[in-house]
Amino acid sequence: MHPYLPHTQADIDHMLQKIGVESIEDLFTDIDAKALLKSPMRLPKAESEGRVIRKLTKLGESNIDTANWLSFVGGGIYEHLIPTIVPHLISRSEFYTAYTPYQPEISQGTLQAIFEYQTMICELTGLQVANASHYDGSTALAEAAFMACGATRRDTILIPDTLSPESKNVLRTYLKYKDLNLVEVPSKDGVVDSDILKDYIHDDVAAYLVATPNYYGNLEDLTGVSEQLHANKSLLVIMSNPMSLSLFKSPGEWGADIAVGDGQVFGNPMNFGGPTLGYMACTEKLMRKMPGRIVGETLDLDGKRGYVLTLQAREQHIRREKATSNITSNEALNVLAATIYLSTMGLAGIYEVARRSHINACYLRDHLKGIKGIKIMHNQQIFNEFVIQVKDSEEVMKSLELFQIIPGIIIDHEQNLLLITTTEVHEKEDLDTLVVAMKEVLA
Amino acid sequence: MQKNIYEISKEGRRGYYFDTYDLEDYSKSFDIPDKFRREEAPRLPEVSENYVVRHFTKLSNRNYGVDTGMYPLGSCTMKYNPKINEVVAAMPNFSHTHPSWREKHVQGNMKIINELQGMLSELTGMPGISLQPAAGSHGELTGLMIMKQYLIDQGDVHKKNIIIPDSAHGTNPASVAMAGFIAKEVKSNAEGTIDMDALSQLIDENTAGLMLTNPNTLGLFEKDILEITKRIHDVGGLVYCDGANMNANMGITRPLEMGFDIVHLNLHKTLSTPHGGGGPGSGPVGVVSSLKDYLPGPIVKASDEDFYTFEMPAKSIGHVKNYFGNFGVYLRAYVYFLTMGGEGLKLASQLAVLNANYMKACLKEAYKVPYKALCKHEFVLAGLKEPGDVSTLDVAKRLIDYKVHPPTIYFPLIVEQCLMIEPTESESLETLDDYINILLKIAKEAKEQPELLHNAPTTASVRRLDEVSVARNPVLSYRFNGEEQ
Ligand SMILES: Cc1ncc(COP(=O)(O)O)c(C=O)c1O
Numbered sequence: 001m002h003p004y005l006p007h008t009q010a011d012i013d014h015m016l017q018k019i020g021v022e023s024i025e026d027l028f029t030d031i032d033a034k035a036l037l038k039s040p041m042r043l044p045k046a047e048s049e050g051r052v053i054r055k056l057t058k059l060g061e062s063n064i065d066t067a068n069w070l071s072f073v074g075g076g077i078y079e080h081l082i083p084t085i086v087p088h089l090i091s092r093s094e095f096y097t098a099y100t101p102y103q104p105e106i107s108q109g110t111l112q113a114i115f116e117y118q119t120m121i122c123e124l125t126g127l128q129v130a131n132a133s134h135y136d137g138s139t140a141l142a143e144a145a146f147m148a149c150g151a152t153r154r155d156t157i158l159i160p161d162t163l164s165p166e167s168k169n170v171l172r173t174y175l176k177y178k179d180l181n182l183v184e185v186p187s188k189d190g191v192v193d194s195d196i197l198k199d200y201i202h203d204d205v206a207a208y209l210v211a212t213p214n215y216y217g218n219l220e221d222l223t224g225v226s227e228q229l230h231a232n233k234s235l236l237v238i239m240s241n242p243m244s245l246s247l248f249k250s251p252g253e254w255g256a257d258i259a260v261g262d263g264q265v266f267g268n269p270m271n272f273g274g275p276t277l278g279y280m281a282c283t284e285k286l287m288r289k290m291p292g293r294i295v296g297e298t299l300d301l302d303g304k305r306g307y308v309l310t311l312q313a314r315e316q317h318i319r320r321e322k323a324t325s326n327i328t329s330n331e332a333l334n335v336l337a338a339t340i341y342l343s344t345m346g347l348a349g350i351y352e353v354a355r356r357s358h359i360n361a362c363y364l365r366d367h368l369k370g371i372k373g374i375k376i377m378h379n380q381q382i383f384n385e386f387v388i389q390v391k392d393s394e395e396v397m398k399s400l401e402l403f404q405i406i407p408g409i410i411i412d413h414e415q416n417l418l419l420i421t422t423t424e425v426h427e428k429e430d431l432d433t434l435v436v437a438m439k440e441v442l443a
Numbered sequence: 444m445q446k447n448i449y450e451i452s453k454e455g456r457r458g459y460y461f462d463t464y465d466l467e468d469y470s471k472s473f474d475i476p477d478k479f480r481r482e483e484a485p486r487l488p489e490v491s492e493n494y495v496v497r498h499f500t501k502l503s504n505r506n507y508g509v510d511t512g513m514y515p516l517g518s519c520t521m522k523y524n525p526k527i528n529e530v531v532a533a534m535p536n537f538s539h540t541h542p543s544w545r546e547k548h549v550q551g552n553m554k555i556i557n558e559l560q561g562m563l564s565e566l567t568g569m570p571g572i573s574l575q576p577a578a579g580s581h582g583e584l585t586g587l588m589i590m591k592q593y594l595i596d597q598g599d600v601h602k603k604n605i606i607i608p609d610s611a612h613g614t615n616p617a618s619v620a621m622a623g624f625i626a627k628e629v630k631s632n633a634e635g636t637i638d639m640d641a642l643s644q645l646i647d648e649n650t651a652g653l654m655l656t657n658p659n660t661l662g663l664f665e666k667d668i669l670e671i672t673k674r675i676h677d678v679g680g681l682v683y684c685d686g687a688n689m690n691a692n693m694g695i696t697r698p699l700e701m702g703f704d705i706v707h708l709n710l711h712k713t714l715s716t717p718h719g720g721g722g723p724g725s726g727p728v729g730v731v732s733s734l735k736d737y738l739p740g741p742i743v744k745a746s747d748e749d750f751y752t753f754e755m756p757a758k759s760i761g762h763v764k765n766y767f768g769n770f771g772v773y774l775r776a777y778v779y780f781l782t783m784g785g786e787g788l789k790l791a792s793q794l795a796v797l798n799a800n801y802m803k804a805c806l807k808e809a810y811k812v813p814y815k816a817l818c819k820h821e822f823v824l825a826g827l828k829e830p831g832d833v834s835t836l837d838v839a840k841r842l843i844d845y846k847v848h849p850p851t852i853y854f855p856l857i858v859e860q861c862l863m864i865e866p867t868e869s870e871s872l873e874t875l876d877d878y879i880n881i882l883l884k885i886a887k888e889a890k891e892q893p894e895l896l897h898n899a900p901t902t903a904s905v906r907r908l909d910e911v912s913v914a915r916n917p918v919l920s921y922r923f924n925g926e927e928q
Contacts, residue, residue: 002783002787002790002791004523004525004782004783004787004791004868004869005787005790005791005794005868005869006869006870006871006872006874007794007797007868007871007872011871011872012794012797014872015797015798015800015801015872016797018801018804018805019797019800019801019804020804021800024793024796024797027793027796027797027800027817028695028796029817030663030664030666030816030817031664031695031696032666032668032669034669034700035668035669035696035700035701035702036695036696036700037694037695037696037697037700040694040785040786040789041565041566041693041694041785041788041789042565042785043562043565043566043780043784043785043788044780044781044784044785045784045785045786046781046782046783046784046786046787047781047782047784049527049782052527052531052778052781052782053527053530053531055781056531056534056774056778057534059551059554059555060534060536060537060551061536061551062550062551062554063536063537063540063548063549063550063551063552064544064548064549065536066535066536066539066540067535067539071541071544073541073543073544075543076543076765077541077542077543077765077766079539079541083458083459083492085458085492085495085496087533088496089495089496089499089500089503091529092499092500092503093508093509093510093511093524094503094504094506094507094508094510094511095502095503095506095508095719095720096508096524096717096718096719096720097508097509097510097511097521097524097717097718098506098507098508098509098514098718098719098720099514099516099519099521099718099720099721100718100720100721101720101721102516102851103507103839103843103848103849104905104908105840105843105900105903105904105905105906105907105908106505106506106507106843106848106900106903106904107505107506107507107720108445108502108505108506108904108905109502109503109504109505109506110502110506110720110721112445112447112502112505113499113502113720115447115919115920115921116447116448116449116921118919118920119449119920119921120485120487122920123485123486123487124485126483126485128920129919129920130919130920132721133722135577135578135581135723135764135769136577136764136765137765138762138764138765139577139581139763139764139765146621166762166765166766167765169761169762170761170762170763170764170765172761173588173739173760173761173762173763174621174763176761177587177588177591177592177622177623177760178621178622178623179623219479221478221479223478245481245485246481246484246485247475247480247481248475248479248480248481249478249479249480249481249482250481250483250485253481253482253483262765269538269539269771270538270539270540270541270542271537271538271540271769271770271771272537272540272541272542272549272552272766272767272770272771273541273542273765273766273767273768273770274542274577274723274764274765274766274767274768274769274770274771274772275577275722275723275769275770275771275772276765287917287919293721294917294919295919296913296914296917296918296919297913297918297919298908298909298910298912298913298918299908299909300905300906300907300908300909301906301907302906304444304905304906305444306905306908307908308908308910308913310910310913310914310917310919311914311917312914313914315613316580316613316614316616316617317612317613317854318613319613319617320613320616320617320626321616321617321619321620321626322620323613323617323620325617325621326580326581326583326584326614326617326618326620326621327578327580327581328578328579328580328613328614329578329579329580329709329711329718329721329722329723329724330578330721330722330723331577331719331722331723332719332720332721332722332723333717333719333720333721333722333723334719334722334723336499336719336720339448340495340499342487342488343448343458343487343488343490343495343498343499344458344459344490344492344495345458345459345487346452346456346457346458346459346487346488346489346490347484347485347486347487347489348457348489349457349458349459350487352461355470356461356464356466358473359464359466359469359470359473360466362473363466363469381475381476381479397545406544406545406548409543424461427465428465428466429465
């Protein structure tokens, strides 16, 4: 038998007898012979742990050796330091081998952790209600668009062209099949001017979905924007890199109705883009329109505090086609990692991470500015990313590879634009290495 | 009661230490302009590292997982989560890779994605696979979008109706609505499968398709599956397979052979990746060749020189998630394929079905068995034979007192007092017997001492919780110093 399968032949015989059939095959006589597989699946033979580990180690070696490369790549997924206790604690099997807390009495661990997470997300976003997560920042954004269209009974979503291509792509797919419109507002110098935005706010607009910091790393000045939108009975949805929220104005302070973003930055490795977690928070007014799971605090029969899934009348298992969303499984373990991360770092910790990420980017931008052949594209307040223009972005990427440096993401091949990102993992020495290498390859 | 993390917080404690910052002096020249500066600081806890560890360890002790004991949650396939999967997923050369690095820098990841696409293709029979969806319901939504785009391209824009059995999971109709279709419910017959007459009445030229789980959510194989898929095809519709129950089928039958056009798999069920307390999952979608070009992307193609590239299928519906989906979950499923092998997977499905039929046979003396036919990997019971004033909820809560996880309850909605039991192949005969004996004992208690069930659980960290008042007056985040929301 296979190590994951505890059955002995005697067990199987005993069970077949109890069922009243002769063989395991007899358990499948209800399947139409035409639907049965005629030959075994063409899949490899089982291999021992030793071989599998060797094979996967080798496959890992076909990637670049992450420890020896210097990367300035961000644009939605970021490398931050992860306290060792985060992976340690989420590896407790009582957490990771459980499922959705349908039986609250034996799921208080998961439920309380989600409640603590909801509290932290409310605090960070400055809004009143948070749910238990979405698949990622972009699907949270798409769900926020549906939520806004539902709440306003309108069918047009406005976005700035400064939204990340990943988010735009997901949003486009979701809206298209629901017959909702997507309108893009053009930017100037890497941000949207609220005077230009004004001309786009018509009476079919359900919401304006804006990211700040935006894809270019720039902060959007949203002064007066929520007033403009609310006067038109439209909603404001703000997407953020939540690591920036200890420094910069929160969605709540900008007057947002819904806040979304990707929480990967809180204690989750990059994982080649997934799994991460999408967070969502909203005003109390919109609470019953919110998609996804929500945990609430209550009392048990003895008056003891406990936690349950609540407001379930919004969800698919009760409302079916009238539910606010189809989501059920979410990204609970990533939420747990984020909760442990935020508990460990505290405000002082994430403030320090955000500050260093920001100052590193400012320093790098400052020092790249002077190099011949580099143009800093925008003159805006940034968080930890910025865009430069070079003569030949492909060439720059290739040349820097020789130094085992990935300087950023080419976000526009025609214009040769490069998005450069820093976080607290970069030491001054790393920043200087990039500056020196850039000088060399551009000389 | 366990304190929450805010209640153990004290000003001045810290859980993380930073090295001195080389740019401290430089940073002095930077200031955030007022209009961007945060006004009110977010309140986060201040806890020392060792107390964070203790807090979350305590929380974990108030949880129950597959490693704790039997967890026969029907429809969720709570099988063993192999530890080697976790070891591989944590390897830094995978977990520290960035999705925007260039293809040549991540060939290892891409080869794994490509091979997993191939393995899932073999498992389902479907020639086209996209791994991008992040969960089962996300796969459903994706599949329905593919259907819609295909029908639009065929000029069949009037086809808006999707037929769904009344036994279906709630995500099916919810996904239908999200994809801009209309759900039409078809009745199940007395045998628990689709009522073919009722189906005929629903099918017309407006039928876009049908969604079906097979084995269905009652654990029964739809015996008319070939006729069902044919009838939908006859009016130009497509048939979607909710693959949540693939754990009954591996190596035995496949969605392709059953006549389906689109299927999603739940890697977090069938392919052993952990459920994580509710996620992350992964819901890859497979399609027949005529729909391959519609898959969401990017997907990974292999060239002759063993170089892998990302490609968007020609008529792709677009992206449904950031980047390439939940790669960390793929790694685990990929390793599971390698450690199980094709034969091992078939054996797993056979034993899952054996376990379910065995439990059903042993429980029929005390519980109502609404469908007598052979079951597949799970089965339903319609509560106790002699319930008195005891409900299925009471039975479930009493199971907790015996330190095991209850089954899924009150789903599917068409079975009264439903208990839906899915033991999976991971449980041994002794464990099944223990669970059976507990259920039989509870049936006896229901007659003799029903208050034991009404009051249960009494041995968990909390007793039954008041779910009604919290839905009315929700407390959804910590009330600092008792303040209002
Ligand atoms: C039959 C069925 N369909 C769909 C789903 C949805 O899958 P997921 O939770 O991965 O979104 C589930 C499980 O929750 C299910 O049991």
